[in-house]
Structures are given as structure tokens and as C-alpha cells.
Amino acid sequence: MAQVLILGKGAREHALAQTFIASPQVDQVYVAPGNSGMETKGIQILSDIELDDFAAMLAFAKEKAIDLTFVGSEEPLIGGVVDIFQEAGLKIFGPSQAAAQLEGSKDFAKSIMAAAKVPTAHHRTVTSLPEAQAFLTQASWPLVFKIDGLAAGKGVSIIAEEEQARNYLLEVYRTNPAQKLVIEEFLQGPEFSIFSFVGPDGQIQHVPLAQDHKRRFDGDRGPNTGGMGAYSPLPWLNEKDKNRAIQELVLPVLAEMNKQGMPFTGVLYTGVILTKAGPKVIEFNVRLGDPEAQVVLPQLQSDFYQNICDLLAGRPANFIWQKEAYYLGVVLVSPAYPAKSEEKLPVPYYKDLAPLIVNYATVEKDGEQLVSDGGRILTVVGHEANLQAARDEVYRTILANNTALAYRKDIGHAAL
Template identity: 60%
Template sequence: DLTFVGSEEPLVLGIVDEFKKAGLKIFGPNKTAAQLEGSKSFAKSILKEANVPTAAFSIVRSLSEARRALVKHDFPVVFKLDGLAAGKGVSVISSCKQAEDYIVNLYKNNSNTKLLIEEFMQGPEFSLFSLVGKNNTVVHTPIAQDHKRRFDGDKGPNTGGMGAYSPVAQISFAIIEKVIKSIVEPVLKVMQDKGNPFTGVLYTGLMLTKSGPKVIEFNVRFGDPEAQVVLPQLKGDFYQMIINLMDGRKPLIEWQKKKFIWLL
């Protein structure tokens, strides 16, 4: 009756395209739209075209390019591998020596690696899931906040997520509305205008900086652990909600508002 894709790799490889060729009902983005997660440089190009705020960045493909790009950035900087990395492809680099060691080792092992060098942003992080159906019918879930760094005091490396809670009281409704209107909707419009409309789960990872919300990254599926604190808040039938979206009908959805849900 319905296939709902949970993880990123089959989406990026084009499972939705293959199911649709076979006439099978499946909820998720096609191979090209899945590049919003599969390629950080693709996502940045869409953000730029949609005029959506995000961190300043450089894209490099060699050791010499990386060295030249680093001159344009202040420390700390953020290094992101372009492709899928299971939530572990991000490193915060605090010094010239650390940066040099990282890029020398990276290009020694693979001389063709595409690397994103990005401005370090500060502020609380939060995530918004947008369930996108036919003709840009959309359901937005309550926002969540996860914690990525290992060890007490956030002193360890980034992980795919160490825990999460939802909703996030310190992020106002006005900020969420701004994210929907000035970030999510413009991105969906650009995808549609390019002849590649997005359907499925668009996870927008955000940071509330001093100058307003900015995009950190996109995922094209439910994130773990965020899904485990968001989905239990749905008051209604998940399957019917997805079917309505796929048919281009905006579902009438209610989310609980009385308690916080934690996953530690």
C-alpha cells in the first residue's frame, strides 16, 4: 500500500525513482531532490538561489584550494565532507595547525575529496520537519533540539545525535513562522521552479544566530533521535496523513501541546 523510506542512502541512490517506474506508492524525494542531503554543495547552491540565510562558505577539491580558501575564513571554521557521512562528517577546527593537519591527511587519503569550509555560527540549534506532498501540500511538525557532541560539557566529537527533546520552549512561534516563510517555502519553490519538486520529509537543521535563523543543513528523512520525540506528539493517523499529502490534500493535523518529550 505504501513505502515510507527511513534512511538517507537509498533515497540518495534513487529508490523513489525506481518504485515510481514500477507504479508503486512511495513517500520520499527522487534522486535529484535527495541531493539536498546527499551533497552539501548542492544544498548550498539551492540556498543561494532561494536567497536563504546560511553560513558563508567555500567549496574546495584539493589541498591547494583548501589552503587558499582558509585565508578568507576566521577561526574557528567548520569542515564538512560533501557527501553522506552518517552524521559524522562535520569537524569544528579551532586553529591553523589543526586545519593544516586535517586537510593534509584528508587529501593524502583521497586527492579528489570535495570539502565545504564554512563560517562557524553561534546560537541555539533546532530542527523543523516539513512533510511535503503533491503540489507542495505541507505539514510542519513541532520543532526539536538534539545534542550532537559526545561527553560532558560538549567536549567530544560530533555524532549523529546523543539525545533530543521537543517542543523547544526557547524558540518562539514567531521564529518558527519566519523559518517556514523565509526558509522552507523559498527552498521548496526553487526546487519546483527547477522542475524537480521536493516530496517527502524535509528536515531543516537551523541555528538561531544574532542576525536571525540560518540553515545549517538539510536532511531528506526523519532524523534520529529527533523523530523519536516528534512523532509521538501526533494526534491522529500517521498513515492517512501521508496518503493525503501524496494525493495533494492538506491533512487536518493536531499535535499535543501539554508536555515535553525527552530522549536521553
């Protein structure tokens, strides 16, 4: 029987662990560092291994003779964990450090898109306050400001007028006078996420599409977050637009990465906006999205462990996805989120929320009680034959548990 190691600690990694342990070939899943809500039969957390402790990860994988390591979180990928494991002869699924720049640097991603002639927002990259301020004088509003580098889904600001933008820039460059910042035009249209599993031989397997809800409050208002909820598949997107997005956005970027000597293996996340001129790229990430993973992975009907092993070995991977139901997930957060909060709030156990799927993100144990330990706390996922029924099921269960945690009450609104 196989043993799997997952690198990460959030709800996405919990969903991955649940998907791997469902394989008849897997008898043990380890999650480093994981969180206390994940632990159940067959899933063990390694809370003493931090996300940047590659030496400890490698030592554990060797000691336990881990059969497959799957990188869930972006930080280890951008730090080069895949290169380290591969040099040690261990099986790991994810992009190299060079390829992970697609997420690690928004400026790098823009340069790849330009070379591949992939449609995206017009932009300018600046590296100083005077340069950024000068750009504002010739800008059309609103504008999108993106911190170059990892920002946990919170490095994007949409600003509607110049005075607000100038105050934003003063704050950005006060903390880092040499900050690289991508400033781009604001695109309009519905957004969706394409996830592509890519093997080292170039084999590509796409998964059911999903739509995330980035803004903190109902009606898509408030600051950007790591994601407040998602649903999948998308009833409003036709096959023509889906295929066009894959052909014009995903495949050319993968080809360009290969051309530039940085072939991509792992999960490519293409964030797409469907404008009047056609689909355009909002961003690339190099791993499954969170909370999209929580509504996509439960749709898998084939053996995930076998699928990933086949991809890595260059064998045809037979991913089989359900087509009868809609999956909708709502993220429960600290009331202060996305601002930081030290408040420890009680969190419901899975048994209280069954039969829904629960994926824990930032929780810890206080005696017999689970309590919150961060911003996004857990995702509650329901599935029914139609999207409205799935949404009703999730919100009915959340309300029945009288939680003090906060959440959006309109997840899935664009499809309903």
C-alpha cells in the same frame, strides 16, 4: 487492512514502525533491513534485504502487495529508490533522487540556498589539498569543515586554529585527493530542527520542533556524532522566530527546488541556527532526523498512515499533535562511539524500561539476550508535563538498569 514497508534499520525506523502500527488501518509493518530489537506484534524485520538492494525491496513490495512504502533512511533516497518504486507504479513517500541531492551534496544545497536567497553561513567549496590550504591563509577562526556527501552525521568538523586544520586537511586528502569539501564560517546561537512533510502538490505540514545534541560529551564537547539525544517541543523558541524560520528558510528552498525542475516530496529536515542576525540554515536533510524522530513521532495523535496517504493523494492531511507534554530522548551508545567498536555489550529489553518508549538502533540477538552491534544502540524516551520531569524519568530508568553503554547526562540542558 494495510501493509506498510519502511526502509532503514535504526531507531528512527523503529519509531516510524511503532507510529504506523498504531494506525487502526495497518495490521502489518515490515522494516528492511531493520534490527532484532524492533520485532514485536505487527512489526517484522527483513534482515536479508540490504539498504542498497533496491531490486529485492521492489520484489518484496510487489509480492506482498505493500500499500505504502516510507523511506526512513537517507541512503536509499540518494540512491534513487523513490524513482524506481514510482516507475513500477508503487506508492512510496520520499523525494526523488534529484531532490535528494539537498542532503547528498552539501555544495548542491549551498547552490540552492544561494539561488533562493536563503540565509546561511558564508562558505567556499574546494576540491583539492592546495586549494583548501590556500583558503586557510585568509580565514577567520573557528571554521566548519563539511565533507560533501553522506557521512552518517559525522562528516562535520569544527576546528579552532590553523595548525589543527592543516592536519585535518592532510588526512582528508590522503584518503581522497579529489574530495569535495565545504568550508564555512562558524555561526553562533541555539540550534533547532524543523521537519516539514511535503506532498507532491506542494501541501506542507510542519511538526513540533526539536533540538538535537550532536556533540559526543556533556557540555557540547567532543566530536560530532549522529546525535546523542533530543527533546521536543522547545519552550525557549517563540512563535515569531519559528514562523520567520519557516518563511525565510523552508518555503524559499521548496519553491526554488520546484523552479529548478526538482519538486520536493517527502520529509524536509531544516537544521536552523538562531543567530543575532536571525535564523540561518546549518544543513538540509531529506528525511526525519535521528534522534529527533523518536521525540516527535510519539506526539502524533492522528492516524499517521492516513496522513501520509492523504499527502500523496493531494488531499488535506489532518496531522494532530499533542500540546500538553514534553518528550525527551537519550541515546545509549558504545563507549567507543563515534569510533568503531566490535564489543558486544548486553542491551536491556523494552520490558525492563517500560513504561518509557524504547527505539532500538544497532542490536542483535545472542540467544535470549540483546547485544550491541554498532555505535548508537538505542534511544530511551520519556514524556511528562514539564521537561525536567521528563528528563528525570529517563535518567532514573537508565540508571536503574546498570547498563555498560555510554550516554550524555545533560540532554535538554539548553532549555533547563
